[in-house]
Amino acid sequence: MRELTDRALDTAARRGATYADVRIVRRLDESISVKSGRLEGASSGESEGFGVRVLVDGAWGFAASHRLETPEIDRVAAEAVRIARASATALRRAVALDDRPAAHGTYETPVAEDPFTVPLEAKIGDLLAADAAMNRVKGLAYTESMYAAQREWKTFAASDGSFTEQTITHVGSAVEANAVDGDEHQRRSYPDNGGGWQAAGYEHVRRLDLLGNAEAYADEAVALLSAPQCPPGRRTIVLDPSQLYMQIHESCGHPTELDRVFGTEASYAGTSFLTTDKLESGFRYGSDLVTIVADATAAGGMGTFGWDDEGVAAQSVPLIREGILAGYLTSRETAPRIGRRSGGAMRADGWNRIPLIRMTNINLLPVAGMSLDDIVADTDDGLYLAQCRSWSIDDRRLNFQFATEVAYEIKGGRKGRLLKNPTYTGITYELWRSCDAVGDASSYRMLGTPNCGKGEPGQAGHIGHAVSGARFRNVQVGVLD
Amino acid sequence: MGSTPPGEWLAVAERVVALAMAAGATEAEALVSADDAQLTRFANSEIHQNVAETSVGCNLRFVVGKRIGVASTGRLHDDGLRRLVERAGAIARHVEELEDWAGLPEPAGPILDLPAAFATGTASSSPEERAAGARAVIAAADAAGVTAYGSFATTTERLAVANSRDVRAAGERTWSQLITVSMGPDGGTGYAESAAVDATAIDAAALGREAAAKARATAAARPIEPGDYPVVLEEYAVVDLLDMLGYLGFSALAVQEERSFVEIGKRVGSDLVTIWDDGADPAGLPMAFDYEGLAKRRVSLIDHGVCRGLVYDAQTAARAGVHSTGHGLPAPNPYGPFPLNMLMAPGTTPRDELIGGLDRGLLVTRFHYTNPVHPKLAIVTGMTRDGTFLVEGGRIVAPVRNLRFTQSYLEAIAGVSAVASERRTLKGFLGGVVVPAVRIDAFTFTGATEH
Numbered sequence: 001m002r003e004l005t006d007r008a009l010d011t012a013a014r015r016g017a018t019y020a021d022v023r024i025v026r027r028l029d030e031s032i033s034v035k036s037g038r039l040e041g042a043s044s045g046e047s048e049g050f051g052v053r054v055l056v057d058g059a060w061g062f063a064a065s066h067r068l069e070t071p072e073i074d075r076v077a078a079e080a081v082r083i084a085r086a087s088a089t090a091l092r093r094a095v096a097l098d099d100r101p102a103a104h105g106t107y108e109t110p111v112a113e114d115p116f117t118v119p120l121e122a123k124i125g126d127l128l129a130a131d132a133a134m135n136r137v138k139g140l141a142y143t144e145s146m147y148a149a150q151r152e153w154k155t156f157a158a159s160d161g162s163f164t165e166q167t168i169t170h171v172g173s174a175v176e177a178n179a180v181d182g183d184e185h186q187r188r189s190y191p192d193n194g195g196g197w198q199a200a201g202y203e204h205v206r207r208l209d210l211l212g213n214a215e216a217y218a219d220e221a222v223a224l225l226s227a228p229q230c231p232p233g234r235r236t237i238v239l240d241p242s243q244l245y246m247q248i249h250e251s252c253g254h255p256t257e258l259d260r261v262f263g264t265e266a267s268y269a270g271t272s273f274l275t276t277d278k279l280e281s282g283f284r285y286g287s288d289l290v291t292i293v294a295d296a297t298a299a300g301g302m303g304t305f306g307w308d309d310e311g312v313a314a315q316s317v318p319l320i321r322e323g324i325l326a327g328y329l330t331s332r333e334t335a336p337r338i339g340r341r342s343g344g345a346m347r348a349d350g351w352n353r354i355p356l357i358r359m360t361n362i363n364l365l366p367v368a369g370m371s372l373d374d375i376v377a378d379t380d381d382g383l384y385l386a387q388c389r390s391w392s393i394d395d396r397r398l399n400f401q402f403a404t405e406v407a408y409e410i411k412g413g414r415k416g417r418l419l420k421n422p423t424y425t426g427i428t429y430e431l432w433r434s435c436d437a438v439g440d441a442s443s444y445r446m447l448g449t450p451n452c453g454k455g456e457p458g459q460a461g462h463i464g465h466a467v468s469g470a471r472f473r474n475v476q477v478g479v480l481d
Numbered sequence: 482m483g484s485t486p487p488g489e490w491l492a493v494a495e496r497v498v499a500l501a502m503a504a505g506a507t508e509a510e511a512l513v514s515a516d517d518a519q520l521t522r523f524a525n526s527e528i529h530q531n532v533a534e535t536s537v538g539c540n541l542r543f544v545v546g547k548r549i550g551v552a553s554t555g556r557l558h559d560d561g562l563r564r565l566v567e568r569a570g571a572i573a574r575h576v577e578e579l580e581d582w583a584g585l586p587e588p589a590g591p592i593l594d595l596p597a598a599f600a601t602g603t604a605s606s607s608p609e610e611r612a613a614g615a616r617a618v619i620a621a622a623d624a625a626g627v628t629a630y631g632s633f634a635t636t637t638e639r640l641a642v643a644n645s646r647d648v649r650a651a652g653e654r655t656w657s658q659l660i661t662v663s664m665g666p667d668g669g670t671g672y673a674e675s676a677a678v679d680a681t682a683i684d685a686a687a688l689g690r691e692a693a694a695k696a697r698a699t700a701a702a703r704p705i706e707p708g709d710y711p712v713v714l715e716e717y718a719v720v721d722l723l724d725m726l727g728y729l730g731f732s733a734l735a736v737q738e739e740r741s742f743v744e745i746g747k748r749v750g751s752d753l754v755t756i757w758d759d760g761a762d763p764a765g766l767p768m769a770f771d772y773e774g775l776a777k778r779r780v781s782l783i784d785h786g787v788c789r790g791l792v793y794d795a796q797t798a799a800r801a802g803v804h805s806t807g808h809g810l811p812a813p814n815p816y817g818p819f820p821l822n823m824l825m826a827p828g829t830t831p832r833d834e835l836i837g838g839l840d841r842g843l844l845v846t847r848f849h850y851t852n853p854v855h856p857k858l859a860i861v862t863g864m865t866r867d868g869t870f871l872v873e874g875g876r877i878v879a880p881v882r883n884l885r886f887t888q889s890y891l892e893a894i895a896g897v898s899a900v901a902s903e904r905r906t907l908k909g910f911l912g913g914v915v916v917p918a919v920r921i922d923a924f925t926f927t928g929a930t931e932h
Contacts, residue, residue, distance in 0.1 A: 033815060039577045041813040044568040047555035049536065061608075064534040066555045079533060086521070086608035087528040090616050120575045142738065180739060183857050264524040266630040267662045270849065270866075273931075352534040392852045392885070394864040399885055399930035401862050403854050423854065423862075425885065425928050456632045457520055457532070478887070478927065 001165070004073060005157035008052050011077035013159060017054035017084070019097065020077070021158035023309060024050040024068065025351035028116065031148040034127045037135055040144075042120065049351035052080045058094025059087035064352040097332040098341050100312055103162040107306025107314075109169040110299075111201035115149040118202045123147055127173070130210035134177045137218035139225070141180035146195060147173040147205065148450075150462075152350075154309075162311040170302055170462055172197030172450060173205045177218035179225050186224035186420060188217040188405055192242045193388040194449040197462070198300040220406060223418055230407045230419035235477045236382035237424060238375055238437075238469065243404050244364065245447040245465035246388040251428040252285075252292050253362040253463065255397035256319045257345075258328040258338070260357075268456050270395025273428070274325060276338055283325040286432030289367050289470075292320040294329055296344055296360035301464025302448040303347075303360030310355060312344035319362070323433070329357050349459035356455050361446070361464035364438065372439040372469040377413040383477065384408040384415055385422055393428075401425040401478075423478045431472055439468030487651035490515055490641035493539065493557060498643050500566045501543050506573070508544035508585045510644035512772055512811055513537065517604075520634040521611035526619045528612060540811050542644075543569035544585065547578035551813045583799030585773075587646045589807075592776045595652075597763035600679030603655035606635040614685040618661050621689025627669075627696045629689060631661030635680050642774030650774035656766045658908045659683050662867055663696035668932060669880065671695025672847050672867035674717060676908040678766060695846065695868045702880040705871060707926040711842035713835045713872070716905040716916045719825065721848045721863070722890050723756060724910040727820045729856050729890075731758075731782050732808075733797035734817025742859055742891055743788045750786035750894035753828055753919075757781045758792060758820035760807070765822050765906060766913025770807060777807035782820065786895070794818040821912030828900025828917060835899055835920045837875040843884075843924075844870040844877060859890040864930065885928035896922040 005022050012020035026048040033040040050073070051064035061084025063076045115123075131145040149171040157163045174196040176189035190196075190213045198204045239247060254260065255272040263271055274283070296303055296314035305314055310332050318326040328338070329345040334357065346355035376384060390403035407422035408415040444466060452461035494511040501509035515537040522530040537557060543550040543566065550572030554565040614633045622629035634657060641651040657680035663671045673691035675683045714722075735741035742749065760768040760777030770776050773795055781789040793801065794809030797817055808818035836844055843865075851863030865883045872878065899920040906915050 031813070033813070038580070040815065041549070041551060042572045042576050043551040043553070043813045044572060045553040046561070046564065046568075047538070047553075048561075049555065051534075059528065060531060062530075062532040064532070064536075066536050076535075083531045083533060083608045086612040087531040089609075089612050090523060090526075090528040090619060092525065092527040120572065124575065180857075183855075185740065185855070185857050262525070263628075263630060263664070264529050266524055266664065267522075267632060267660055352536055354530060354532055390852045390854045390862065392850045392862045392864065394883060394885070394930045394932075395849050395866050396930070396932055398932075399864065399883075399928055401885060401887070401928065403862075421855070423887075427931070456522055456530075456634070457518065457534075 001155045004068065005155060007070060007073050008077045009157060009159050011074050012052060012054045012081055015078055015081035016056050017081055019055040019159055020052060021156065022050060022052045023351060024155045026153045027150065027350060029150040032124055032127055034131045034145040036142045037131055039124060051351050052077045053354060054080045054084050055095055056081055056084035057088040059084050059091045060095060061087055062354045095333055096336060098336045100332065100342060102160050103164050103307050103311035103313065105306065106165045108167040109199045111169050113202040115171045115202040116151060130175050130214045133211055133214035134175060134218040136215055137222055139179055139222040140218060141178050144176045148195065156309065156311055158311055164307050164311060166306050168305060169201060170197055170199050171201060171204055173208055173210060175210050175214050177221040179221040181225045184225055186221050188221040189387060190217045192447045197302055197448045197450050198446055199302050199304050200300055224406060224420045227418040227420040230422035230477065232478050234474050236379055236471065236473050237475045238379060238382060238384045238471045240384065240386035241443060241445055241447060241467045241469050242387045243385050244467045244470055246391055247402065248362055248364055248465055248467060249449060249463065250391055250393045251397060251400055252319065253359040256328050257357045258330045258334040261328065262334060269454055273396045273398050278325050279338065284323055284433065285320050285325050285429055286323040287435045288322045289438045290320055290323045290432050290435055291365045293318050293363055293365065294343065294345060294360045295363055298361040298363060298464060298466060300446040301361030302462035303464040308344040308346045309348045310346040312342045315344050317343040329359060331357050347461060349461065353459050356459065358454065358461045359463040361466060363466035366441045366444040366468040367438040368440050370437055370440060372443040375437045375439060375471050376410055376415055379410045379413060379471065382410040383422065384410055398427050400428060425476050425478055431475060434473045434475065435470050436473055437471040439470065444468040485515060487639045487641055487653050490639055491643060491649065491651040494641045494643035497539060497541055497562060498645055500562060501541060502645055504566050504570050505545065506543045507546055508645045510542040510585050512540040513641045515639040516636060518636040519606065519611060520632055521615050522632040523615045523619065524630045526622055526629045528615055531608065539565060541565055541569045542812050543573045545573045547582040548573045548576050549579060550576065581800055583796060585644045585646050586648060586775055586795035586805060588648050589804060590776050592650055592770045593761055595761060595767045595769045598654040598678060598767035598769065600655050602679040602681035603635045603657045604637045606680050611635065614659060617685035618689035621686055622663050622693050625693035625697055627663040627665045627693045629661055629663055633659045644774065648774040650770040652769050654768060657683060659685055659688055661688055661692045663692040665696040665700050667700040669696045669699035670867045671699060672717060674907055676766060676906050676913060699868050699880040702882045704929060705881040707884055707929055709923050709925050711839055711922050712924040713839065713844045713918060713920045715846050715918050716907060717847035718845050719916040719919055720907050720909050720914050721851055722893060723823045723825060723914055723916060725851065725861055725890055726859060727823060729853060729859050731792055731820050732817040733791040733793045733801060736791055737797060737800060740857060742857055743791060745788050747788050748786050749788055749891050750783050751897045752785045753897050753900045754783055754786050754894045755826035756783040756823060758823050760822045762824055764915045765824060768822055771809045772811045773809035775805050775807040780806050792818045792820045819911060824915040825917060827902050827904050829902055830899040832901040832903045832918050835901055835918055836872045838899055838920055839872040839875060842872050844872050854887060860887065861890055862887045882932055883930050884926040886925060887927040888925045893921050893924060898922050
């Protein structure tokens with residue numbers, strides 16, 4: 001590998017690059033889907049290629065190819081330099097990277113049971129068993145069960161002498177029960193809307209215990225058909241981890257991406273209300289209970305690695321500290337502009353994409369004192385909302401609206417009847433300022449999303465979110481007609 | 482290698498089919514997709530990201546009786562193809578039978594030669610030409626005192642499909658897209674976009690002027706109460722209507738799984754709404770055949786407000802006892818067939834006169850981050866973005882802050898009261914879309930934001 005990376009870096013330098021890095025990535029993935037007791041499909045994918053990123057005259061260029069051959073490496077490195085020169089014809093601020101120690105070493109996701117060596121029929125069997133458990137419930141329209149795994153071997157080298165090799169393994173599995181009555185379609189899924197992903201081996205799938213959970217979720221899908229509509233109004237809401245992680249993803253993770261703040265995603269995903277003047281002024285983002293970190297070292301998170309795709313070592317960065325904006329997700333290019341060092345959040349989706357600032361593991365830290373059950377017991381009148389079903393947020397990440405699969409009425413500190421079609425909406429900082437309880441470590445768990453979209457051309461990010469559940473007061477709950 | 486002609490990729494596909502059959506497949510299909518794609522991105526009135534890639538992928542459906550294994554690879558050397566066949570074969574031997582498997586498709590009619598699908602101006606586009614396009618947008622922004630953001634993309638796609646039932650298809654197509662958001666110093670934003678087969682047909686300066694003028698016009702937007710308003714939706718917003726209706730309803734699989742709103746013969750839109758899919762229409766981004774190698778047929782989806790048809794791939798067509806319409810996506814594909822070339826019929830109202838019909842309503846430039854809340858009723862939530870205006874007495878009177886809507890898209894198309902006589906070609910969620918601006922009698926806004 002070193003021969004290939006050296007070749008790319010040498011060619012780039014000879015052509016005039018003042019900085020260059022190259023990533024060679026091989027990715028293996030597999031997926032299995034079961035629908036209503038029938039294996040719907042199984043597939044396996046493999047890809048390989050390399051991408052060369054260069055700085056010339058203060059401007060970026062990037063080129064990538066699937067052909068790992070010397071002449072192609074020369075061509076692609078030269079093309080990257082040519083592209084950078086073209087970029088320089090429309091440049092107003094020359095790129096300046098922060099210093100970081102050259103990166104060297106290897107990293108590998110801890111895996112107890114390699115998902116790629118577990119026999120295919122065993123994995124199919126586990127899914128079919130969970131699917132069958134759901135289908136013991138009468139009244140379902142269809143069920144879906146999925147398993148997927150991805151492994152990436154990534155070699156990174158840069159013109160400052162950095163050279164790292166990483167093997168990252170992610171695995172996910174989930175079940176979903178769907179009940180339909182006329183225009184009414186209700187679903188319950190476990191363990192989360194994103195597919196139950198973690199950085200782990202097949203041991204994670206076993207821990208999820210899809211079989212043991214499937215029937216109860218299927219029961220609820222059917223029960224929701226005849227449940228009352230969730231009534232509208234200003235309410236106290238308790239968000240289960242299966243919903244809270246998406247609230248954090250959309251309303252904290254994305255707006256703290258410093259490239260968004262600087263406008264570099266403006267034409268696609270949008271910008272951010274968390275402008276840098278708010279960092280200087282100590283903007284109150286949430287209540288004192290709200291402490292959120294970007295932790296690329298967290299166990300099991302899909303945002304966990306050894307080094308980011310600029311060779312910056314994994315670290316934990318405070319984003320919100322006791323309710324106050326404390327930092328951003330940063331890169332070597334953006335961090336110096338706020339007087340900081342890169343927090344190591346540059347991640348690329350495969351060999352043919354440039355690294356962008358991406359979430360790592362954006363975690364709401366648990367607060368000692370009340371378990372999630374205690375929070376419910378402490379709530380006289382409210383709603384317990386679980387499992388994200390629909391999400392939308394404006395281009396500055398202020399006005400959001402979420403729908404969840406289910407609401408449980410809370411009366412007198414007890415979870416009661418099911419309510420269907422719950423939605424809630426608000427303004428990001430108003431919601432987080434209304435947070436008056438965060439669950440302790442007993443319900444703290446790592447969830448994640450494998451399909452966070454960003455960038456042009458589009459990239460899908462694997463993001464982790466560890467959460468324990470939280471309560472919010474006076475939130476606008478709306479209902480479908 | 483990226484410029485390898487489609488015929489040579491077809492040879493690769495045929496070789497993979499032969500390898501699969503030799504390895505024990507009873508049927509096999511190989512899809513080779515090779516792209517040369519470039520994208521120049523600008524923000525803060527400078528180019529900040531600028532990329533190019535040469536990529537290839539081969540998808541194999543390895544069939545043993547009624548058992549289907551799917552594998553893909555981007556490694557087309559001998560070892561990569563050998564592993565591809567091994568992986569697909571191993572899956573096929575371990576999975577259960579697909580009871581209603583109808584077999585891979587057979588050739589079904591000639592595949593049209595579509596010269597309009599390919600333009601040298603896109604295929605040979607250089608970094609310097611894309612940078613020039615970005616500079617033209619930036620110059621327009623500079624002239625208006627606003628800041629430019631956006632991207633200029635060029636792509637050449639080469640596709641080859643072969644299967645063991647004699648399907649053979651190979652071709653190449655190009656598309657290009659320029660989008661831009663302008664931001665003014667006092668908070669105003671504007672948007673413009675164009676998509677075309679030929680990158681040289683895109684007038685970057687004109688798009689820059691359009692977005693810049695709107696950014697100026699939306700300065701100091703004022704708040705407005707959410708509620709029901711009649712609206713004029715510009716083409717950029719109408720694309721989302723078609724995309725979402727396509728995603729939620731027009732696929733035969735969605736109907737077979739009873740999650741679609743479509744019932745053939747049922748009225749869902751006003752008389753003014755006619756939507757179809759046509760891969761051959763040069764007004765869009767043409768595509769001669771689908772990812773199963775079958776010729777794309779024109780499909781009427783909604784005709785004067787009435788549901789008329791669905792798009793099918795081979796499997797959903799067999800279930801329904803009809804022929805594929807040539808709308809298959811690459812396997813494995815849980816979403817089923819998809820209309821990749823949607824068009825909406827123009828109306829008779831000059832575009833500039835649409836707002837003339839609003840006593841008091843809103844002009845909406847585009848939507849942002851839309852997501853279904855109730856799929857079967859096509860109830861969708863999302864935000865307005867980059868240019869929302871209050872219209873009174875048929876005239877724009879003020880820019881307003883962005884609003885959240887929660888709206889049935891079916892009720893929206895039922896409420897269409899005017900359709901513009903002009904259309905734009907834009908890039909939708911998955912393919913090219915040709916749409917006019919429309920006026921809708923009522924649209925439900927359920928929230929507001931701070932900008």
